[in-house]
Amino acid sequence: MDETIVETHAGKIQGADLGKVIAWKGIPYAAPPVGERRFQPPQPLEPWTGVRNATTFGSIAPQLPFLLANGTLEVEMPEPQSEDCLYLNIWAPRQEGRKRPVMVWLHGGALLNGSGSQSDYDGADFAEQGDLVLVTINYRLGVLGFLYLAELAGEAYASSGNCGLLDQIAAFQWVRENIAAFGGDPDNITAFGESAGAISIALLFGMPAARGLFQRAILESGPVGTVPDKKAASQKTQTFLEILGLKTSEIDALWTLPYEKLLAAQARLLKDGRLGGIQPVLDGKDLLATPLQAFTRGAARDVTLLIGTNRDEARLFTDTITGEKRASSLASGAISPELRKNALKILRTYSKSKRAFWRALACFALRRPDEKLQDLLLEILTDYAARIPSIRLAEQQVRQGGRVWMYRFDWPSPHLKFGACHALELPFVWNKLEATSMSVLLGAKPPHELARGMQAAWIAFACAGDPNIAKLPSWPAYDLEHRGTMIFHEVCQVINDPQAAERQVWDDVFLTEELDSTAASGA
Template identity: 40%
Template sequence: MTDDPSRRKVLQNTGLSVGAALLSGVPGGHPAAQAAPRGDDPSPVVTLPAGQLRGAVEEGLTVFKGVPYAAPPVGALRWRPAQPHPGWSGTREATAFGPSAPQLYREGGDAVLGTHGSPPFDEDCLTLNVWTPRADNAKRPVMVWIHGGGFISGSGSLPIYSGETFARDGDLVVVTINYRLGPLGYLYFGEDGASGNFWLTDQLAALRWVRDNIAAFGGNPDDITVAGQSGGALSVAALAGARPKGRPLFRRAILQSPPLGLQIPTPAESLQRSATFLEILGVKDVAQLRTLPWQQLMGATVEMFKRTGRWGYWATPYLPVLDGVTLDRHPSDLLLDGPGADIDVLIGWTREEANFAFALNETYTAATKDQVLPRVRDTFGNRATEAYSAYEEARPGARPVDVLMDLISDDLFRMPALALAERRAARKRPVWAYQFDLPTPAHNGQLAAAHCLELPFVFDNFDKWSHAPFLTGLNPRVRDGLTATMHAAWISFVRTGDPNHHAMPSWQRYERDSRTTMSLDTVTAATGDLAGYWRRLHQSTAS
């Protein structure tokens, strides 16, 4: 078998040296590092239909924090779709973040990402935050960021997701949101005409708020990009199916490591999972659940991991549901026709996604070939032995856990993302693809180019990531060069629908005849059919 170029480090003769990457411009004549002038008012006030908001000026940007976009989902509204916020009288202070959605929390976090959500937590969490160069009439492009976290963690107020860098460097208006997580966002009970996906109703409410209010913050409601990573990227795809009255909710989408390989449960399957949750807590129905404090609900998540987990699969105790009301198809299908067909899409993955969850887990690092083969058989059926050998040969010195991790990366992230790019290209719909290839030396290189590793490069904010062990040891020169390239590409896409800028090689759309995929590494280079061997291997099994 030939060596797989997407799984080895090769410095190519073509492409951009990291030292040449500069944040000095983007297509369309918009300077990438020049924000609008700072406003003179240190306490800017905007007037919205819900009432007045007072923000603050922080390092030259106008910032509004903890802005409610929906009614608090508490009491009788727990496990109900998001409801309109009633508004307020007088001027509401918007200078402090609102509480994060309730979630599990461990001081110090884990050995990969560190922490991903910090107190305070509260069910009254449906707020958003806005960064803008100035609350004026400039009609700037808008970027809405949806955090990931396996459907159980994260917050729009985390410093790592601050909109500061994008607002300043791209002259953009940036919005980050909180939404319900874990059991409060993802349990399904078949109430209210079988509606579910309360997390999705939150996000839709936030997008409608942005569409209706962002002009007051200097943004253009007709020029919105929704971006997200991991579970947040799956959210972006799910939102593409929204059929709003009037203008679309957004025109561009950035999907970073979307887990499109997840099988979304049916209502019956989701009800069974909810029954497991009820059993753990010893209650008989959702009415009793509504009487319990959220802390008790979060505590049941530990047992949910144990009861719903499967060996060789990424643990997801809570999942969306195909309820037929808020979600009637797999999210990836929603970017192919209907409202989602006309959305510009930028999609990508990291080369070793699954190393994030498995590379440091002793249960998996000690796995044998006999343990891994049944998991390979789940994907490849009677071709499991052949597929195992293919994955083994692609990594010199591969252990069984390496085969497993590469298979999970392909099953959950890379192959379904490629399939979406293939299907959009076949329909002549715009899509750009990338693979993040730069490995981290942390943990003796065991994590490689793991899930989440591209985030600080995209946001250009390594100073906010001091808590994250998986960034230890990165070469500053390599890090900063690739960061400049990626950050400017994301800004360009938000501004123009095209990620190209002058300080990187030409990034062509993903087309069926070329399959251009940008390899983001020490040398950034456009590669034709980067994962072609693996795509054909998986396609032959599917057929």
């Protein structure tokens, strides 16, 4: 029997034998979203006859080059690109007649970049070390995945603002229906993702169509911002048309323009910045609630969660902030143009409220007047964009009777003063400290034991719903009394309520406003 040949619901595919693991790449999970299917939800896959080759990756979603860390890092873009991009990849150990846990990875990239075929996400080692089935997926990005057209093109496009999320749902549905043929257990699926991938998972809890598709979820550095309503999304679409030189009456051109022109207009839209980044939309059809609303209503109660952030998330995104000003200088209103530029850059990225941010900055400055202003700013941006929203979700999960574990990744990059910045945990979770696009941030001697421990904890969580392993200190589930949090560093430890004073400041500055704004959104 040739174990590389597997029969899916759409037809047979043949993968590649890697020894202990078999890989199937470029598996279509929905019909190509091209032509009239552009801006439409994913459509059912057409069956094929014969055996389809599944030894090479499929095309990735159209995207533009993306630089991070002041141009130090460039997001890998495996070729080719095409609107025909709805593919997934599977790595699985040889079958032994038993069901294995399944992990499905959602890549990050601000909903603008990334793919499931990036070399950083090669799943062979994960599958072998965890004795599990590892899946990575592509989904539509940018305006092709999140341009809301219902108000301008009619209700036939009511789902257009959330096509990328609907792609993810279609991929999970495919996994549930087909993964048993690869030795996976369709009733033991863990969704895990980083940054936009983690945000996506959080958003899926507000989508009824995603209910029951996974039993566990890991959210790495998932800053959860507000989600625009239909009016705001339509305004962004109108601006996009203006950039393309199109009148509303000429909107049909969106279906015939080459995607390269759409991406060029998207770049101009994002450069303007006033309308925020590319985001899903609370459309009242597919996405009914923000993550915080959904968690507050108990939508995640039956899904076991692992949530965490990195100690210095914001350092990956901000330009270098110079000067030795102290926080006390804020008392005289002395906010430099450079400071303001960096703050607004982050706030636009995550569609955060400027009012609450400046209130928080003032409160922190009063408490810590002698701290360097740039350090204070970066810490507040990290809190505002990632740590506090993640804690809010964990708090609601606990209040609703669900289980959740919390972590913070603290190991700092030895180079370029980026600290434990956004995305730095990825080569540790995937245990890829040598062959990684993050090598420039890892230095000559990154701690391999930390990588082995983190990957093992993620595997334990996926297998049994509990990240505790022998290599780590005892890791309690999160509760509102102790708030035990695993700190990942060269020496790992559990700290109760880390940065408690700062969290309490945010309780005063941020929580009421966030709850009020989400309640007022009508979702």
